[in-house]
Amino acid sequence: MLKYTEDHEWLRAEGDEIVVGITPHASEQLGDVVFIELPEVGREVEAGEEIVVIESVKAASDIAAPIAGVITAVNEALADAPGDVNEDALAAWFFRIKPAEGVTLDGFMDEAAYQALIG
Amino acid sequence: MTELRRTPLYDLHIELGARMVPYAGWEMPVQYPLGVLGEHQHTRAAAGLFDVSHMGQLILRGPGVAEALERLVPADIVGLAPGRQRYGLFTNDRGGIVDDLMIANKGDHLLLVVNAACADKDIAHLAAHGLHPEVVGDRALLALQGPAAESALASLVAGVAEMRFMDVADLEWDGARLWVSRSGYTGEDGFEISLREDRAVDFARALLALDEVAPVGLGARDSLRLEAGLPLYGNDMGEDVTPAQAGVGFAIPKARRAGGVRAGGFPGADVILPELGAAAHSRRGVMPEGRAPIREGVAIFAGAEGGEPLGHVTSGGFGPSVGGPVAMATLPSGIPDGAVLYAELRGKRQKLRVVPMPFVKTTYKR
16 A cells, blocks of 8 residues: 655555555646656665755756655666656656665555645 | 736636646646656647737837837847847846746737736836837737647647748637747747637637647746746746846847947946956756756756856756756856766755757747
């Protein structure tokens, strides 16, 4: 089951890791994505730290780490095909993060709450 | 904040699913459901229809009006034949650019098309020099651009195919009088068409009914003009940027330059004319390595580390037809094409190459 942040990221728990991407709503608002810069694997990040740059035809935006933890993998395919985010935002994951000790996804929005947010 | 103005095509934009944004005091379509990349590619492959009704359309008439306008614009307007159009600049006393504009000789009057954001100041500028234009307030302005623009427009309007680049003509569509020019802002062949606002929606629908025509918003208008190497007022030129610095010295013909038959005689001539071909810095094309776009304001350096900025990006983004990022930057003279420089993006220096513009081949029907 997906959880959502107020910054329009989706979070999916897989084993002891969290997979992170941006929502279809966010990708639609951004417009055609032309460049994505992903963090380095192994990087330790704080919640709220800006770790991804997304450039669309319109502007640059930053994506923050939703939780504290260590980046365990990034979706290298997005470097050559950033438009995948527009094609299918739920499939085009950005990075996997192993949560720091004691960090949970409690408190993030569920589908209904996120839909209410974007109206 | 004053209320945003709407063009006669506003309801049609909404119906077509446009995303509307504020632009120069107007509510304009930035993109349609096709998206900026798709609209850009469609314009290069077939024909894009743009609503540019926000632009100012001004009429100057009366004896001696060409001579009078030459006192504000360093162009050859006296020598502009009826049925022809020219690109020109309003200049200020400091040698800066007040606006860039198109000037058409319509026989018994001149038609000026000016930037939306500058229209009010242009009118005041003209008035301050004794010229009082009629402001055309009841006509929409559309642009049809791309390799299929001629065939598309010709299927509706007689007399189009005979026109060449920068010709202007009054043509007829379904009883409506069209002011047509063969020009545009995309690097493609195409037309700009002014018509009464009460016929604009019908005319736009007739064009959109053709398979080769799709609506295109401001987003793709910007990427198209950027690839074509065309400067944007407010980004690549402004009140403190001279024609030589903006790379638009070509707009000043021999007749208005030192030694010409009507040399000088316009605001800032003492600054502008000696600087032509000798500017300390000017607008150049640059192509960053990799895929990250560099945008307005990004500083450019000579080396990968340290040093003072050489200049900065004035316009930049992703070039869909180029398939990578492209930008215009103000750089010191003497840097050759092919030179490798560095843009500082998010604290990191990124390699770029100075290149000649345009970034794509233009296809004007000269």
